[in-house]
Amino acid sequence: MSTTDLPDPVVHPRHSEVDRVRLAAALRSRVDGEVRFDAGSRAAYSTDGSNFRQVPIGVVVPRTPEAAAEAVAVAREFGAPLLSRGGGTSLAGQCTNTAVVLDFSKYCHRLESVDPDAATCVVQPGIVLDDLNRQLAPTGLRFGPEPATHRNCTIGGMIGNNSCGATAQRTGKVVDNIAALEVLCYDGTRFWCGPTDDDEYAAIERHGNRQAALYRQLRRLRDTYADAIRERFPDIPRRVSGYNLDSLLPEHGFDVAGLLVGSESTLVTVLRAELKLVPVVRHRSLVVLGYPSVDRAAGAVPDVLPHEPIALEGLDAKLIRDERIKHLNPDALGELPEGRAFLMAQFGGATPEEAGERARNLVAALPGTSSEVLEDPRHQAELWQVREAGLGATAHVPGKPDTFEGWEDSAVPPERLGDYLRRLSALYAEFGYESDTGPALYGHFGQGCVHTRIPFDLYTADGVATYRRFLERAARLVTEFGGSLSGEHGDGQTRGELLPVMFGTEVVRAFGQLKAIFDPDDRMNPGKVVAPYPLDANLRLGGDWSPAAPQDLYFRFPHDGGSFAEAANRCVGVGRCRQHTTEGGQVMCPSYQVTGEEEHSTRGRARLLFEMLDGHGDGPITDGWRSAEVAGALDLCLACKGCKTDCPANVDMATYKAEFLAHHYRHRPWRRPRSHWSMGWLPVLAQAIGRARLGPLVNAATHTPPLSRLATAAAGIERREIPLFAGQTLQQWTARRAPRGTGVRGEVLLWPDTFTNHLHPHLGRAAVELLEDAGWRVVVPDGPVCCGLTWISTGQLATAKKVLGRTVRRLAPHLRRGGLVLGLEPSCTAVFRADAAELFPEDEDVRRLRDQTVTLAELLTRHSPGYQPPARPGRAVAQVHCHQHAVLGWDADRELLERAGVEVERLDSGCCGLAGNFGFERGHLEVSEACAERVLLPALRESDPGTTVLADGFSCRTQIHQLAGRQARHLAELLAGQAPDRPRRPGAPARAAVLGAAGLALAGAARLARRR
Template identity: 65%
Template structure:
């Protein structure tokens, strides 16, 4: 091939001169998908999990692969830069750009076909790794590489980054597990590519057209750079930096799919992938070896590798310390052996005996370890493995520690030199004043992860960060390593590739880019001809945040809303589709804006002074993104950096609607406690009225309530009224006094729960008190953002409790959401009130009180099976350990669901416009589980919302509170299933039960009906 056939280097064109309006119109006309150029969407996609930020031109969410191909054609017509994106968790800035973003993750997520005999499958790029492996499980197969983000990373994103994960120890990187790729160049050339035999290469290169031109150019690049590739590409398993020119070498079969893997959307758009699969291991074990320090642990890696593990990970003491401070994986941390650093070693095999032999052999040979432990129970291994997989989130936003950032999180060196490399790296930390950040990672491949406390908000700090990274790059090159061992180059390392590969190979990368994307329209400024590593920073020297006054105190963010809004680091755990609570609306809509991360991005954009989102509380972009937030608080626990979107939503609504009319639901449901007290004057009449269809329709219309919902019926006798008639406290009180909190839902709707709790507590030896004054936790005002009123209500309630609080009397909450207010929200709304702090410390759930204060009390034997739906606020704030213990002591075999939020979530599921999302959340896990439950199984749900959702969803079951189940057992009753029943208006309107006030209320309702009917027949009825 003549030298003239060598492709020229790409010419950088990073500035997008695009008529966005014309582009948007063409996309809407031609593309089967969602075309979004609005400010809110662009803000949500402005960054990934990196330090970088670039607002996109627009976002396309194609419904099919063919629609994506059409989108590329429209972008080509308008000369618009293009960026393919998967889960958006990239750490090097490759998933943000001033370009049109093609998001595959919502619709293009199909497993197209499975060839089990040949262990292959074809997938679309938006399929999530865990979802793929769930579908492959029936074949006994899985996709081998498994990054820590496996619950939410997409296969397309993994191909773009050449992902690895811990199992790459046995299975290799993505490039080692691909058979073919179907790709599309920016100029419209669509083709399947893979390994190419010499004869086939000659045939393809000798033809006419663009495809032949591409193959000729690739062959020329191979011939020109083969020697340099063999010389300069480090011979280590984790070389991810640069383009995979080594895949074109004869010894690698001229693998064009391998060449394009890890190219980070800078060369082609991947349409489909044919993956090579591996069997699911029949048996596994996990050995944890303890060492004196992480460098010593690294020294022993080569010896451990002789045992051929499935995975070999390193964890230092600081990572463990950070997880303890953040209360991450507390049970798993107790299973670690003695030591200040650990090697976590997984084995797999066909039989348990085979695995145990490998395990024993390693333990016998591990003479350098100070201690060890090992497990072969899947649940225990899964818990322990989370200690390692939580690393990225655990090292970010650690309480009491300076903020730490990526930027040098992914280097890799030969394993035999790993210990020395870590020693030199730690000396560099000290030299630059960064202390001793945590180091951990895929030690079996010499890959090191870390987050460093860079100062990214001053010119001096940014300059120091760049100086450190440049010196660290020199260090890695001196060790024969790779700048990136997993997360790619993007912008963070593209600027440094010449240090690793030399100028000639970098020119080869530029020629490859020039061949496949000569116009520099594919993710420009990343990998080659890159932006500088210190520009386009999400913070940066010029970052000046808007700092508004707030109602909440944000004690974990230095009292600054701007820091709370910047808390998200983009890990994307909120985009996982199974397990935990976070994020229910994303699981239904699959919309970035409806993930915790998307909402956090919009809040961050709101507090910037240079953002398309205005820096004020009136932002409709933020309002719209928050609309489908269920305020479930799942993110407060599930998010590794503890983003608390429920609090942020309440804060935003408080300011957004200040001084103007609110949505009707804020009045009807926000003021529910006050309305319920009025209804208590004639509950039977109100129940009868709202059971009349026309009254219910009118009430729901006026109240902004979803027409599909049934209005809950009020109790005929409130819990507090029963308490007064009962005559107050009883019992010897040998265990002391407790206050049972009469929350609105227990008091006015389900008073039987309050009565049951009193019965149980007295049987356990407590003297029970109930506040005599009208009190409320202010939950409904908080959730609707009426925080001024909420504070006043809380102050009033504290006045009623003050004497008991100062005596140290425990307060028992029966409704989890109200209990969570006392444990979390109230101290942040009224941070300087010592009695509020006492309330936080003294508030307990029923189970917590009985487990902590009545250890020797034997609960009544329930001896039943229960399906348990944890309330989201209990999951997030109080936890469920005490309930598990109490249920166990009562003989209950509890199946505690891990199916996410019930979907009702207080006022959310009742609000007009939310019904479909609410029910979809319930159908994702809770309701199918209820329907499948055996008829003798008790449905247990302490939350009013959860019980209401079960009853109103047509599952034919009634959920019960823990107090009810225990009280029934005390009475010797069998806690069998209960069917929901709703009396009709005739039953509720028995004349004997209606006083004069009730008749008057009914008469007024009838007059209102007549008036409404008259209006509907008038000349304006058709408007």
């Protein structure tokens, strides 16, 4: 059939200026949702997980799919390009464009209906995969495809990308799991689509409407190019590149929904999806097979496939090395068999015995291959994390050059994978990318899909030119093997330009005509897949990237070469910070978990900081450190440090926030919030109160209603209960008490942090007595000492460095003798273990302080051989402080509690929400309480009143006391056998005395005023 019956292909992106002011006003007046054209929002959405950057026109967050349809209508009236976005983790540039971005993830996340008998459900596009499967759990069904980003990827994004994941070995790609889609064309045509038999096609034809015209053109397109499609589309499990024109073939039922899956927002907007569901695998087993090299592991894939694993993954020793360097999954790495590369074959069964038998059958069929069989679900999950951590583990590895996407998901026939990996490694070597520290290779080997991140030089013009040449050569290589440019992540901009190499000019012309059928004016995600921007255009870095390079930094950023720009560029966009639960103990981004806002995720804040440095000269943020947009995004950062550990790229937003605040208010201290002064200088205030023994009087004032309101207003903090000062500080108690105990284990210096010393000294007393009984001699420094934490968290870094410097000099003699420093408050202990070395990376005494600071549990386990704690049988739930999770670790605590006979459950509660000064700062109360209400408070309500609540952090104990009415205990209290210390409010006489004094003062002031 002649192609003249079809529209001409879209051949290049069409640019036109859009009246942003009028467009934003129209969207706000007509769309039920949030419309954001501010600089901060545009900066946060300027890139995804790829190498590319394009600042959007604006962002719309619709509350319903119908609101999204109205947003499309408004955009059409203004001729504005559109981009639908899910989790924003795409690795080929699909989710960044100069367009109106529709973010479905905040509100459009409903599971609308489930039909267990038909094994289908209808969902809105913003629902997160793990959330969907949790809701489906009672039915025994789930959505099958599961990418490594399953915690935060949305179904809409998965549809746009034709996602796969490890489970595709069993369930196939997304295109294989879609029953129907409700879609909206840019011109307003809206319809449900799916497989279409002749009768259904005839019924659509009879309507004579725009949908009928579309279907007629699609049939013409299919009939014109059917032979070319069959010839040029590789018959492999992981062909994700190109549009799914094969779905239109008669043998695939003229499946229009299948055609649109993987179209990357370039053809339609998906409003709803009907998904096919599969039964949940009840029991699993895992076989890990070891091989001498990754190509040998890949070569063994055909031997494993006949055993029908439900997942078959591969990884090499370089990935293991990177994870060890970054201290990821240490327990699981110890369970690997002997080898330099590994296959992970997962089996399922209705019973544990059935799953285990399948695993053992595989091992028996491969004699001589080193192997481990894991049947315990916890150990399987730990080892699976090794594979899922691949992208983050291979980004920003200390001592190695940065790595980037570009050729991270090519796919070939599984039986040819070993040969392909040998040729690919030779290509790496030819271009200078291969070395002992070169790219790790891993991926879905059972389906011939390879993941890798390559140390491209995207900082210089020569490096970018080499990057282009490599991709061109790699495209020819994978095509030679009958493979696909993309086996999972799509084409976007990275591979759009290379599609003719794989498909030939005739099929690529068909792609262009398909684009013209649905989007003749090229308004849907222009420049991606069809008529693409060049693969080396719109780079986030590039040879012309020249960011501001601040030299007067307080933190020295030793892990980023001393560069704040490199630190801000650390985020790789994987979106782990957008996780909606705290399962697995993740702490990162409590404010995102509450608000659902991109700007309140670690990734969003990192994007704003990157744009603040304005390396391209066209960024939305133009006022550097003075940026109100960046300050606003960081305002709800709890500085929990969860991202320091939970983020695969180890972004440390708490440190970045402190550095930003220090410069934001530099030379203009009057602009600082009052809470920065009242809470940042708390150690000085506490010292003054302690020296004068004014605790009872201050407590009476702060707990007398009229005066407490005045106090909180003057301090610029929320109206919440102010913690009580102790009548006697820990230092005062120890000064009057001669050291006791044998001291056979040596001497340890107990650090009198502000919170323990002045507010909860009973914890310090418990620790002293416990340690003396354990054979330690305990010393406590006298005089005013401080780690500087409160100044760090409020960004008063010049003062923090002075305070911390004095402390290090004070502790130097003890440290140089090899003495240990014991911290009881996790946040202060973390300053010694992390922040201090980042403020003073070249100071030997600071290094000693980092290495010789221990927690109570570490002291009594690792430094007290043979120690047996007092028996404390009973049950406890533990709220682990964020900084302990991120910096110190909790393994020693668990071990010590188990030795003491405590049955302890660590709550997957994340941050308590108080987070030092955060929950007291004005404007933060609602978020603070919402963070606690997600997991912590419900868990405490459900726990037995007799269950001990463990919380080493002062903030955690305060939040639990104020919001749950429970008295949490420190580990030292529990082990020492002390009952919980119940805060005693000032009695009536003290409050009356304070009121009387205040009344006299006010009367005196009034008389003085009258005389004047």
